[in-house]
Amino acid sequence: MGGELAEVDGQKRAAAAAAAALVEDGMTVGLGTGSTAAYVIAALIRRVAEESLRIEAVPTSIRSAEQASAGGISLTDLGHQPRLDLTIDGADQVVPGSLDLIKGLGGALLREKIVAAASARLVIVVDGRKLSDRLTLPVPVEVVEFGWQATARKIAELGGQPVLRGGEAAPFRTDGGNLILDCTFGTIADPPGLDRMLKLLVGVVETGLFIDRAERVLAAEPGGVRTLLPSARTREDQGAR
Structure with missing residues (x-):
């Protein structure tokens, strides 16, 4: 090991x-x-x-x-x-x-x-x-401390399972003083869509989805350092925005 x-x-x-x-x-x-x-x-x-x-x-x-x-x-x-x-x-x-x-x-x-x-x-x-072929890890969502429980409930309504990082007794705080909810969504079929929906929720500061x-x-x-570039389709989509 x-x-x-x-x-x-x-x-x-x-x-x-x-x-x-x-x-x-x-x-x-x-x-x-x-x-x-x-x-x-x-x-x-x-x-x-x-x-x-x-x-x-x-x-x-x-x-x-x-x-x-x-x-x-x-x-x-x-x-x-x-x-x-x-x-x-x-x-x-x-x-x-x-x-x-x-x-x-x-x-x-x-x-x-x-x-x-x-x-x-x-x-x-x-x-x-x-x-990974798909995004599957819990998504860190930075939220303001005030009313974080209400924000967590809204995230749950979107299908997530939010967990307060560190727990209520000793919550993790970011350098900006906010809290983080680690939110499990399973396999994320539409990362851009989920990112948009999360950021529309009052109390959400930012998400860990980088799209x-x-x-x-x-x-x-093991064989060395491999360079990955965005696919041609992705580059075309970005250029159209």
């Missing part, structure tokens, strides 16, 4: 290095949150030290900000840099072809989506175990 985990760890580091190699001197870069994103940040720290790479970064969490700053990466924010060249982040589940994603296990989904929306390009780094946002996915697998 330990050997298998070490192998996956090595694969993720390789994919993170491939993603970090996309960063060019002078770029403003969004930094994601989570274990894979931490590998990306570590790879960028090495490039800053070894290649004198000059970048500014907008982190999506306090955790990522602390790691990047401690490693010598200059930080900025969207007030000073409203348009980013590239964001590199991880994901909890990815559908090859559409590149629809579920994110939010790390609790930073709102900030991650804000940064992704401000970026010219979004590159996702995952290990191959995160690839039509990723430019590419770098998947770490």
Whole structure:
């Protein structure tokens, strides 16, 4: 078991290095949150030290900000840099072809989506175990604390099974002070439709469904790092919007 985990760890580091190699001197870069994103940040720290790479970064969490700053990466924010060249982040589940994603296990989904929306390009780094024909994982939904029980009931009316992350005794709080409901919908047949319906509910701040946002996915697998691009059909659909 330990050997298998070490192998996956090595694969993720390789994919993170491939993603970090996309960063060019002078770029403003969004930094994601989570274990894979931490590998990306570590790879960028090495490039800053070894290649004198000059970048500014907008982190999506306090955790990522602390790691990047401690490693010598200059930080900025969207007030000073409203348009980013590239964001590199991880994901909890990815559908090859559409590149629809579920994110939010790390609790930073709102900030991650804000940064992704401000970026010219979004590159996702995952290990191959995160690839799936359909989205099936519970969807993290960030909600305001006031009346969260009512919001949860509305989500249940949409067919979800919401569970408060951390439980009522010690609920998990995002960096923005909100709560997260992890909502099981089974196999999600229409991710864009579900995303729209959830965001129409009063009390919902954002969802962990990232639709039509990723430019590419770098998947770490035993044979190497595989690059996944949106299907031709998906690109045509996006261009029509």
